[in-house]
Amino acid sequence: MNKAAEKSTQQFESVFVSPMRSYTLAALDYYQQVVSAQMDAARAYSDMTIAQARTWLDVKDADSFKKAMESQQKTASDLMERMKGDSEKVTSISQNFMQESQKMAEETTKKAVETAKQ
Template sequence: MNKAAEKTSQQFESVISAPMRSYTLAALDYYQQIVSAQMDAARAYSDMTIAQARTWLDVKDADSFKKAMESQQKAATDLMERMKGDSEKVTSISQSFMQESQKMAEETTKKAVESTKQ
C-alpha cells in the first residue's frame, strides 16, 4: 500500500504540482517584465512631456517660438520611435512567455502520457 501511495504522490508531483509551480514562476516573471516595461515607458513619456513643457515656457520671442516648434517636431519623432520600441519590447516579452508556456504544456502532456503508461 505504501508503494502505491508513494507512486501516486510522485505522479501527482511530476504531472500536477511541478508543472503548476513552473508555470506560476514563468507567469510571475512575465508580469514583472511587463510591469517594468510599462513603468519605464511611463517614466520616459512623462520626462519627454515635462521637457517639452519647459521648452514652451522659454518662448519669449519669434526666434524662441521657432526653436520650440522645432523641438516639438523632434519630440514627436522621438516619442513615436520610443513607442515603436516599447511596443516591440512588449511583443518580444509576450512571445517569449507564450513559447515558454507552450513548451511547458507539451512537457506536461508528455509526462502525463508517460505516467498513465506506467
C-alpha cells in the first residue's frame, strides 16, 4: 500500500507539480525581463526629455533657437529609434517565453501520456 502511495506522489510531482514550478519560474523570468526593459526605456525617455528641456532653457537668441530646433529634431529621431529598438526587445522576450512555454507544455503532455500508460 505504501509503494502505491509513493508511486502516486511521484507521478503527481512529475506530471503536475514539477511542470507548474518550471512554468512559474519561466513566467517570473519573463516578467522580470519585461519590467527591466520597460524601466530602462522609461529612464532613457526621461533622460532625453530632461536633456531637451535643458536645451530649450539655453535659448537666448535666434542662433540658439535654431540649435534647439535642430537638437529637438535629432532627439525626436533618436527617440523613434529607441522606441523601435525597445519594441523589438520586448517582442523578442515575449517570443522566447512563448516558445519556452510551448516546449514545456509539449513535454508535460508527453510525460502525462507516458504516466497514464504505466
